[in-house]
Amino acid sequence: MFERFTDDARQVVKLAQEEARRLRHPWIGTEHLLLGILDEGHGPAAQALIGHGLTLTDLHGWITRITTPADDALDPDALAVIGIDLDQVRQATEASFGPGALDPKARRVMPKGHIPFTKRAKKTLELSLRESLALGHKYIGSGHLLLGLLRGGDGLAVRALVEAGVDLAALRADVTRRIPPKAA
Structure with missing residues (x-):
């Protein structure tokens, strides 16, 4: 064809x-x-x-x-209620594993x-x-x-x-x- x-x-x-x-x-x-x-x-x-x-x-x-996909698992407001600062978690994670480590789209293997x-x-x-x-x-x-x-x-x-x-x-x-x- x-x-x-x-x-x-x-x-x-x-x-x-x-x-x-x-x-x-x-x-x-x-x-x-x-x-x-x-x-x-x-x-x-x-x-x-x-x-x-x-x-x-x-x-x-x-x-x-x-x-x-929506990133429902990482709701900054919900996490703040239990004392977790998402920005700090993201910075620490990216420092250890690289930029976009928490982004499901970035982890997708092409x-x-x-x-x-x-x-x-x-x-x-x-x-x-x-x-x-x-x-x-x-x-x-x-x-x-x-x-x-x-x-x-x-x-x-x-x-x-x-x-x-x-x-x-x-x-x-x-x-x-x-x-x-x-x-x-």
Whole structure:
């Protein structure tokens, strides 16, 4: 399937992997693909998303909030009630074990090399091929990737779009209109 990918679609997948690494996620999910589409910036999918009011900064912030676990175990106010100063504990811990030693995100071990796609992200790639074929295209571009995300209908990417107030049907029509009939 990847041999059908245009340069912009390949760039989206590369950027999705970079987003996963930056967020310290050991997977590439639909949310990373959506970030990759926006980060790519000039393809039909990015232009449709921008046209619907989405920005990479806003989307990145939303996904970070959703995918970063709350640090409920280290409540400074609760610890202060029993006489523990969290700042002092943090300073002592970092002095012994290094910066971010109490940060669960910093402790997450990232895989070297390839980061696997989630089942939902794999399904999105499969659906992008189906979208391409349904439009009579012999290639898969970033627009087809966005159509695959929308057709999947669930996952963090679609949830982010809905919560951002995007009309999914209008977005689908917009990106479909922007996809060129032949690979550029």
